[in-house]
Amino acid sequence: MSDKIxxxxxxxxxxxYGQPVVQVFMKYQMGCLGCAVAxxxxxxxxxxxxxVDVDALLxxxxxxxxxx
Numbered sequence: 590m591s592d593k594i595x596x597x598x599x600x601x602x603x604x605x606y607g608q609p610v611v612q613v614f615m616k617y618q619m620g621c622l623g624c625a626v627a628x629x630x631x632x633x634x635x636x637x638x639x640x641v642d643v644d645a646l647l648x649x650x651x652x653x654x655x656x657x
Contacts, residue, residue, distance in 0.1 A: 594650045596643055600627035600635060609653035616649070617641050 594603055594610075600621045603610055614621045619639050621627050626635075632650075636643035 594632070594647060594654065596633040596647060597631050600624065600630055600632065603632060603650065606650075606654050609656070610650055613646070613649045613653050617646055 594606070604622060604627065611622060617639070619635065619641065621635065624630075624635075630638075632647065633643050635641075636646050
């Protein structure tokens, strides 16, 4: 697993970081945990589909794993 989350990572990879990233996705109202396309969709694709600023999301995700 990478030390840093990137835009091109799949949701399924990001969810391996556990509870800290789940909380961030909940903050952005993204139900990635139960989404069927989480295995295939990248963070950037999902953020765009949900109208979420991918850079802000990425910043929060990396802060969450740094603080864990």
